[in-house]
Amino acid sequence: MTELHSRTGVWHTLTSPLVHQNPVILQILGICSALAVTTSMATALTMSAALTVVLTLAAGLVSIIRGHIPETIRLIVQIVIVASLVIVIDQILQAFFAELSRALSVYVGLITTNCLVLGRTEAFARHNPPLPAMIDAFGNGLGYSLVLIVIGSLRELLGRGELLGFAVLPLADAGGWFTPLSLMLLAPSAFFLLGLLVWAVRTILIEQSEPEEHAPPPRQEVTR
Amino acid sequence: MSDLWQLFLLSAFVDNMPLTLFLGLCTFLALSKKLEAAIGLGVAMIGVMGLTVPLNHLIYTALLAPGAWSWAGLPDLDMSYLALIAFIGVIAAVVQVLEMLLDRYAPAIHAAFGVFLPLLTVQCAILAGSLFMVERHYSLAQSAVFGLGSGTGFAVAVAMLAAIRTRLAYADLPAGLRGLGMAFVLTGLMSLGFSAFAQMAAAQ
Numbered sequence: 296m297t298e299l300h301s302r303t304g305v306w307h308t309l310t311s312p313l314v315h316q317n318p319v320i321l322q323i324l325g326i327c328s329a330l331a332v333t334t335s336m337a338t339a340l341t342m343s344a345a346l347t348v349v350l351t352l353a354a355g356l357v358s359i360i361r362g363h364i365p366e367t368i369r370l371i372v373q374i375v376i377v378a379s380l381v382i383v384i385d386q387i388l389q390a391f392f393a394e395l396s397r398a399l400s401v402y403v404g405l406i407t408t409n410c411l412v413l414g415r416t417e418a419f420a421r422h423n424p425p426l427p428a429m430i431d432a433f434g435n436g437l438g439y440s441l442v443l444i445v446i447g448s449l450r451e452l453l454g455r456g457e458l459l460g461f462a463v464l465p466l467a468d469a470g471g472w473f474t475p476l477s478l479m480l481l482a483p484s485a486f487f488l489l490g491l492l493v494w495a496v497r498t499i500l501i502e503q504s505e506p507e508e509h510a511p512p513p514r515q516e517v518t519r
Numbered sequence: 520m521s522d523l524w525q526l527f528l529l530s531a532f533v534d535n536m537p538l539t540l541f542l543g544l545c546t547f548l549a550l551s552k553k554l555e556a557a558i559g560l561g562v563a564m565i566g567v568m569g570l571t572v573p574l575n576h577l578i579y580t581a582l583l584a585p586g587a588w589s590w591a592g593l594p595d596l597d598m599s600y601l602a603l604i605a606f607i608g609v610i611a612a613v614v615q616v617l618e619m620l621l622d623r624y625a626p627a628i629h630a631a632f633g634v635f636l637p638l639l640t641v642q643c644a645i646l647a648g649s650l651f652m653v654e655r656h657y658s659l660a661q662s663a664v665f666g667l668g669s670g671t672g673f674a675v676a677v678a679m680l681a682a683i684r685t686r687l688a689y690a691d692l693p694a695g696l697r698g699l700g701m702a703f704v705l706t707g708l709m710s711l712g713f714s715a716f717a718q719m720a721a722a723q
Contacts, residue, residue, distance in 0.1 A: 320699075326544040326545055327544045328643075374607055374611070378603050381603060382603055386600060401650040408607070409643065482539050483711040483714065484707070486704070490701070493699050494695045498694075498695035501694060
């Protein structure tokens with residue numbers, strides 16, 4: 296394998312989960328946390344970083360011991376690996392970013408059962424050597440982060456007129472023109488935004504749309 | 520008694536797991552295409568959550584909470600950081616035992632729910648139930664009611680979404696919105712409806 300070839304292979308593994316194989320939009324993995332933490336950019340970024348770190352390390356570890364895990368108990372082994380990594384991340388967040396940790400509530404702990412982590416270790420890391428497994432995991436982490444950042448920035452911008460805590464749109468209360476949409480900070484808006492995002496992506500990449508469940512019956516030709 | 524009933528209603532409708540707290544959405548969306556599958560998942564959720572939350576409460580207070588080992592002369596021992604591993608272990612074990620028991624004594628029920636039971640090990644809503652129980656300092660009775668209530672809320676929501684989606688199978692949607700996109704918009708509308716319960720609870 297030439298250097299160029301392997302480099303494009305790595306590049307492909309890294310970038311295809313960003314849009315074409317996006318874990319949230321196409322694979323329906325890791326949606327729970329993607330929606331719950333996107334009321335502001337700061338929590339969305341923290342969650343993205345935490346998940347990407349856990350995912351990459353877990354994929355590497357599972358891949359290293361992949362020859363030694365018995366088939367029957369592999370799920371338990373993988374969950375224990377992921378849970379241990381999550382505990383470490385949670386303790387670090389509590390120690391150094393106490394305020395963010397409180398804002399994220401139980402959702403950091405829930406990375407353990409995030410289907411994205413288990414999905415990637417189960418589908419990819421279990422059959423591949425450590426380096427490609429970690430690259431694949433990192434790419435998927437970035438794809439997840441991309442969705443979180445898009446939704447998080449929209450919700451914070453429209454809900455509070457801020458980005459990362461800095462005022463961007465002048466608020467009507469403070470003499471500006473922008474009236475914050477408080478719906479954006481509530482649960483339903485996250486569903487709507489993600490639904491619209493899925494719609495937008497699938498309109499551009501039409502091959503991702505799902506087949507019709509019921510085709511309408513062919514129209515009868517009127518004969519006289 | 521009325522306090523517990525209120526907690527049940529609160530956890531089932533106001534703090535609905537998938538619709539207001541975004542928990543368990545992966546299975547919520549993946550298994551809501553058919554009404555029968557959705558009802559099976561809902562019943563399994565009620566059973567597993569009603570069992571694991573009180574079980575985890577017992578384990579947490581007896582072994583892991585700060586000061587739980589003071590009877591052994593270790594009042595400063597705080598093992599609450601191990602809660603995550605303990606909880607996920609209990610959930611995996613309960614799901615496994617439940618599956619084996621059903622297989623042995625009620626094969627008809629097992630055949631109906633069999634596919635969904637193993638999936639529940641990695642259901643975020645179930646783990647979240649145990650984590651909320653710790654965060655909100657529930658007692659044993661409260662945690663049992665909370666588990667049952669959250670499971671019921673999940674079952675109601677998933678059955679409703681499945682009913683709507685079966686109807687919408689005949690609708691002529693834009694290609695990009697078909698399937699997942701529409702499911703999200705529907706969930707958003709249901710979530711909007713369920714936020715009315717939060718208003719009712721706040722008004723009391």
